Amino acid sequence: MASLSSDEWRAICDKFTNAQNLTEVESRNDPENDPFRSKYKARELLREIYCSLKSFEVSEGEEDGGGESGDPRPSEQPVDGQREDGFGQGFSGDSPAGLRAAKLGAVEYYLGVNHVDTEELSAGQEHLMNCMKLLGRCSVSSENVSLFIHVRNQLGILWAGRDETETAQGFLETAESIYQHYMKEDGSPPTDMTEYFTTEEKLLTHQERTKRFELAYTHTMYYLAQVYKNLGQTERAATYCHSTLQRQLQLNQFNPMEWALNAATLSQYYITKGRYMEGRHCLSAATVISGLAGEVPSEAAAQESETENERREQLRQKRAEIARCWIKYCLNLLQDAKKLLEDNIGELDTDRQDELKRARRGEEEEEEKGRKSALLFGSEDTFDSIASLEEKVRCLFPLDFTEARAVFLVGQNYVTQAKEYFQMDGYVTDHIEILQDHSALFRALAFFEEDLERRCKMHKRRVDMLEPICTDLNAQYYLMIRRQLMFELAETYSEMMDLKLTLANRQADTQSLDSHTIKKFNHLCSASAKYFQMFLDSLCSPEGKVPEHLEEEVLRPALVARFRVARLHSRLISSSPSVQLDNLNRSLENYKYVVQYCETHPEAATTVETELELSKEMVGLLPLKINRLKARMAANN
Amino acid sequence: MAGASVKVAVRVRPFNSREIGKESKCIIQMSGNTTTILNPKQPKENKSFNFDFSYWSHTTPEDINYASQMQVYKDIGEEMLLHAFEGYNVCIFAYGQTGAGKSYTMMGRQEKDQQGIIPLLCEDLFTKINDSNNDNSMSYSVEVSYMEIYCERVRDLLNPKNKGNLRVREHPLMGPYVEDLSKLAVTSYNDIQDLMDSGNKARTVAATNMNETSSRSHAVFNIIFTQKKHDMETENTSEKVLTKGVGGGDGVFEGANINKSLTTLGKVISALAELNKKKKKVESFIPYRDSVLTWLLRENLGGNSRTAMVAALSPADINYDETLSTLRYADRAKQIRCNAVINEDPNNRLVRELKEEVARLKDLLYAQGLGDIIESECHRGKHNSHSQKMHIYRLTQETEKIIAELNETWEEKLRRTEAIRMEREALLAEMGVAMREDGGTVGVFSPKKTPHLVNLNEDPLMSECLLYYIKDGITKVGRENAKTRQDIVLSGHFIKDEHCTFSSTTGPQGEGCVILEPCEGAETYVNGKRVTSPIVLRSGNRIIMGKSHVFRFNDPEQARLERERTPCAETPVEPVDWAFAQRELLEKQGIDMKQEMEQRLQELEDQYRKEREEASNLLEQQRLVRENFIQTSPLINSPVPWTKRETELALWAFRKWRFYQFTSLRDLLWGNAIFLKEANAISVELKKKVT
Secondary structure, three states: OOOOHHHHHHHHHHHHHHHHHHHHHHHHHOOOOOOOOOHHHHHHHHHHHHHHHHHHHHHOOOOOOOOOOOOOOOOOOOOOOOOOOOOOOEEOOOOOHHHHHHHHHHHHHHHHHHHHHOOOHHHHHHHHHEEEEEEEOOOOOOHHHHHHHHHHHHHHHHHHHHOOHHHHHHHHHHHHHHHHHHHOOOOOOOOHHHHHHHHHHOOOOOOHHHHHHHHHHHHHHHHHHHHHHHHOOOOHHHHHHHHHHHHHHHHOOOOOOHHHHHHHHHHHHHHHHHHHHHHHHHHHHHHHHHHHOOOOHHHHHHHHHHHHHHHHHHHHHHHHHHHHHHHHHHHHHHHHHHHHEEEOOOOOOHHHHHHHHHHOOOOOHHHHHEEEOOOOOOOOHHHHHHHHHHHOOOOOOOOOHHHHHHHHHHHHHHHHHHEEEEEEEOOOOOOOOHHHHHHHHHHHHHHOOOOOHHHHHHHHHHHHHHHHHHHHHHOOOOOHHHHHHHHHHHHHHHHHHHHHHHHHHHHHOOOOHHHHHHHHHHHHHHHHHHHHHHHOOOOOOOOOOOOOOOOOOHHHHHHHHHHHHHHHHHHHHOOHHHHHHHHHHHHHHHHHHHHHHHHHHHHHHHHHHHHHHHHHHHHHHHHHHHHHHHHHHHHHH | OOOOOOEEEEEEEEHHHHHOOOOOOEEEEOOOOOEEEEOOOOOOOOOEEOOOOOEEEEOOOOOOOOOOOOHHHHHHHHHHHHHHHOOOOOEEEEEOOOOOOOHHHHHOOOOOOOOOOOHHHHHHHHHHHHHHHHHHOOEEEEEEEEEEEOEEOOOOOOOOOOOOOEEEEOOOOOOEOOOOOOEEOOHHHHHHHHHHHHHHHHHHHHHOOOOOOOOEEEEEEEEEEEEOOOOEEEEEEEEEOOOOOOOOOOOOOOOOOOOOHHHHOOOOHHHHHHHHHHOOOOOOOOOOOOOOOHHHHHHHHHEEEEEEEEEOOEHHHHHHHHHHHHHHHHHHHHOOOOOOOOOOOHHHHHHHHHHHHHHHHHHHHHHHOOOOOOHHOOOOOOOOOOOOOOOOOOOOOOHHHHHHHHHHHHHHHHHHHHHHHHHHHHHHHHHOEEEOOOOOOOOOOOOOOOEEEEEEEEOOOOOEEEEEEEEEEEEEEEEOOOOOOOOEEEOOOOOOOEEEEEEEOOOOOOEEEEEEEEEOEEEOEOEEEEOOOEEOOOOOOOOEEEOOOEEEEEEEHHHHHHHHHHOOOOOOOOOHHHHHHHHHOOOOOOHOOOHOOOOOOOHHHHHHHHHHHHHHHHHHHOHHHHHHHHHHHHHHHOOOOHHHHHHHHHHHHHHHHHHHHHHOHHHHHHHHHHHHHHHHHHHHHHHHOOO
């Protein structure tokens, strides 16, 4: 800056500092009826800086083709995505001309951001494009690479806001490749744009330079994640969220609890995709990093001060939430394994089991390691703890009871942890959701259990945890939860009934069942019917009227419940012909309901195809059975 | 009818003064139940939405399409009240940006035909109760609570003792509730009105002291209506009325916008996980807590509830983005249903068994009379009924508290309500808030004689609801912890311990004189001007103390005398409200802060004046032309002799015009220059025609 006197230069630097301060600090205190006061002031300063730089240029006698603000040039805008990533062309970044262009470009950049912030988008775009133009004449170097990235980030936001997602994608992807190229070719800590307008003694340390540059690129990653999400490319979006988290951790730019919760949330994405290795890694990292947020203040401390109380609440709640994410991991792993192993009536298919066991030997673990290296979270000090937490539970499908039990126990442990915070008193919905997960863990484990007696006991545990809640909850406020519980209880009782019958049939050589077993069987059967009926009653109006039209969400459950009530009534065992007759009539009544409802609501038929077909058959056949019974009763009289 | 969706209505209001000032265009069109919004930037891009009701209230009742308060109530309020008597939870809430008309729809104004849904509904509620009081088998009780949600914190607006943050909790028997929120018993609509009024006062005090704006706060008014059938069990119905809806919205799921800040990463990840959850119906847990408001609304979206939502719309083009997002939200609200999904076990085994039975029965049908196959499954045994165990929760402290509340008799409740009312009024009285003759601080009233201060607030609901007397002698204003007792107690950053004093004396003719004297260093403004020495107040003067306490000074006696002196003097063209006082302040104070702007403005003004002089020469002879000119180019000191009214109008318009120059861009300044040129052109043309 030879021709600028040091005083002049100092004045420019002061103006710049001032403008930065106005934009970042002062603007927060602007009154509501003049929200951009400080930003407008900053804009004026930036314009003055721009003029000073320009006049210097003119006095230097160098002709400059572009860059005057207010000179519209829509015709030849460099559009990103067309690979002009600026390597090996134009003046080199550290030449005087290159530096001058970068400085002018930076002012254009700040003016652009300023206009965007004050909702003047097209003016903002023009300034940002001026910056692009100036940079377009330079090659990428450590002096200007930061600006290369920043301006594209801003243009990405700008275009995304206009619903032009592909344009935004172009700018951001170019920023990504410029970063990668630079890191490969050069990699030295680049100059930060603020340093263009700093006097010598205030230049940044290498460490600070790196930090700022990397943070800009972290933002690029984050914006790309959102662009991909908006384009419907969920998988790519997730990968970029993952990278964002990874970078936050590496660069030590994160809040432990916030980061942990985000990682735990990401695990839920992976779990639903069936990517358990990734899910487990996210969860382990979440648990370890959440530990960095410190100890939970004691109850005594919480009572002393409001801030400690709030901190205690926050830490306990978020850790309990991470535990709930772990529960879902264990649950889905068990359920997916079950789906893989079950035959067409929901029993363990041993051939399939052997086949999968043979296929598994070793190779998957190897493959896993390869995939994993790209995803690793952690810094030197957290890496080991994350890895050791991962070892506590497998990410491969459990194929037998022992393996399933190991997963179950981990899940159950997290159930206990989560319930400690989400207690019934105060957190009814959360508490019950956790219990429902616990019940589902038992259900999945029962599938792997070969001993029917023990399997039955597992279902009994489910009943024991859900039944009291279902009975005691306020029916008005917790209608939806109670419906879920009723349905689950009905199904569990029915499952137990089947197990009892199978067991009895296995033990008894003779055809007849002893009275104790019959009593037990009837108890389970009517308990199941009772809960299905309770579910159906909950759909009625306050006056107890059966709805004429079933809402979409309950259509299938309601018809299935009818169908199952019908079936259960025909299975009740009784020696009394009149009781038998009653049961059969109730059974017929419910089959008829299914058939008639589907006749008056043809759209319902598709949701219960099999059940409808069978109900139709039963409506035709049951009267036969009833008539025979009646005939026999008449004969006996 | 379980899980019935939400009833959604939208309503568009007339332009407000700000929109008129900016010469806004109406971008909302309605036809039947369809609402269409026009994009002011791309006029071809219209978006249409269908709702249960689309209310056109942009014009006046003369318009046959105009939707009145009564019509809105008849469509929404009456139906909801009916549901309440049927035993449903009822919730009515309003949604929309600040100033879109939520309060008008929900609360309305006191005048005839201007009352909103809540007052009309309450009136009907008590009429119905009184009508059915002859029926001895039924009894009714009504309780209310009033709370405010601000920054995820819940405040009790009815009980002054309940300071700070209340916790939102769920109880297995009582459902979701706000811990320690007071529920007060009421026996008439007047009671409700009084409570609501005092709640608004509490809200105003809190908001002013903390210099908060209401735009991000939500007020929830709950009416708990219990019907008891004497021979049967209790039926409990609660009715929830929200007077404000979700303010800005979360924005994350809106359109294609990119969130700039990394602090929103959690929302983006949640959205990804949510997306997948819906698609695959796999169970996952997304640790993203509902906001308190959503949480409280949750119970109202379940099967036992009937919910109505009114989205309030601004008609102006300048609010396009906000209005579009309100419409989108309302559109989504139509689809809100309970999302409690029944996860059903696959019943393959059952199907197989049943198929076997069908086959068996079919065989039987073909081989009538062959053996008793049916009986194979049945054996001797007894049908045994079983008793159901009763489970009792351990009585925690919280449960005990609730049980105590349940056991409270109606009389005790009324007594407690009265006690809380007394406390509340004592508290307000201590702060210097004026009392009615009967001692109450609530209700709209204005003293006939005593000079007083009335508060002004950005939110019309909070404006003019606090009143402070200026008694004979000295009235001190300051903070609670000042050395001497202060008559009017204010708080907030910029209020000094001893802030200022009012001294009131009465002249021989009964003419009052109130002098305001600011204490040293205390920020006090009268009519927008900072005062440092004693000043005589005139009725209608605007007083600002510190940054956020805005008042109007009223001296009823003085105002009356003035009216007698100049009986025809009309009140100013513009109401003296909060916006007026702020504008005035900005105008007077803003000049210093914006010297540069002022200078430019001066230049422009000079230029205008020059052009105006040329123009007015042309206009001089033509009355018609002149009037046209006044409308487009409001200027003072016109050489044309103006009537008093015209001068006033011009002055007002000039004030407004100048204010907008400060807040808007310079582009707008040039915009005005165009108007002037236009006016000139018109006048030239008109002159041509008449000559």
